[in-house]
Amino acid sequence: MTSRRTFIQILPLAGGLALCARTAFADVPNVDPKDPQAAALGYVVDATKADKAKFTKYAAGQACGGCQLYQGKAGDAAGPCALFAGKQVSAKGWCSAYAKKA
Ligand code: SF4
Numbered sequence: 001m002t003s004r005r006t007f008i009q010i011l012p013l014a015g016g017l018a019l020c021a022r023t024a025f026a027d028v029p030n031v032d033p034k035d036p037q038a039a040a041l042g043y044v045v046d047a048t049k050a051d052k053a054k055f056t057k058y059a060a061g062q063a064c065g066g067c068q069l070y071q072g073k074a075g076d077a078a079g080p081c082a083l084f085a086g087k088q089v090s091a092k093g094w095c096s097a098y099a100k101k102a
Contacts, residue, residue, distance in 0.1 A: 030078060031087045038095070041083070047094035055096045065091035068099040 031038050033045060042055045047063040064070045064081065072079015072091060081089040083097055 028080070028086070028088045031081070031084045031089050031093075038084070041095040041097055043089070043093060043095035045090045045093050047092055050094045057096065058094065058098075062094055062098050062100070063091065064089045064093040064095075064098075066101050067097075068101050069097065070101075 030045075031043060033039065033043050035043075042051055044050050047058075048060075050058040052058050064079075065072070065074070067081075069082040070079055070089070070091070071081065072088070076091060078088040078090050080087070083095070089095075
């Protein structure tokens with residue numbers, strides 16, 4: 001049985017864990033477009049700046065936030081991408097591996 005006292009004791013701990021989780025996510029570095037892998041894929045932080053001459057498959061409206069490989073939550077400014085382990089990409093970014101979410 002969970003008493004009110006137990007609940008009151010647990011509450012600060014839960015808040016602390018939530019803060020740690022948020023801090024850990026904030027520490028995830030962003031993908032640098034100049035990183036060799038990112039550059040090879042034509043990754044840009046702003047999809048509208050994609051090299052349309054080099055990557056002709058780019059179409060207006062495509063962005064990481066709508067890509068199957070994007071693992072961030074809807075509404076987040078950035079999130080993990082399956083191609084860049086341990087880093088996060090901009091939700092408004094783009095690369096040539098873009099695959100529209102089903
Ligand atoms: Fe963005 Fe998708 Fe390219 Fe990852 S694979 S960088 S989510 S467009």
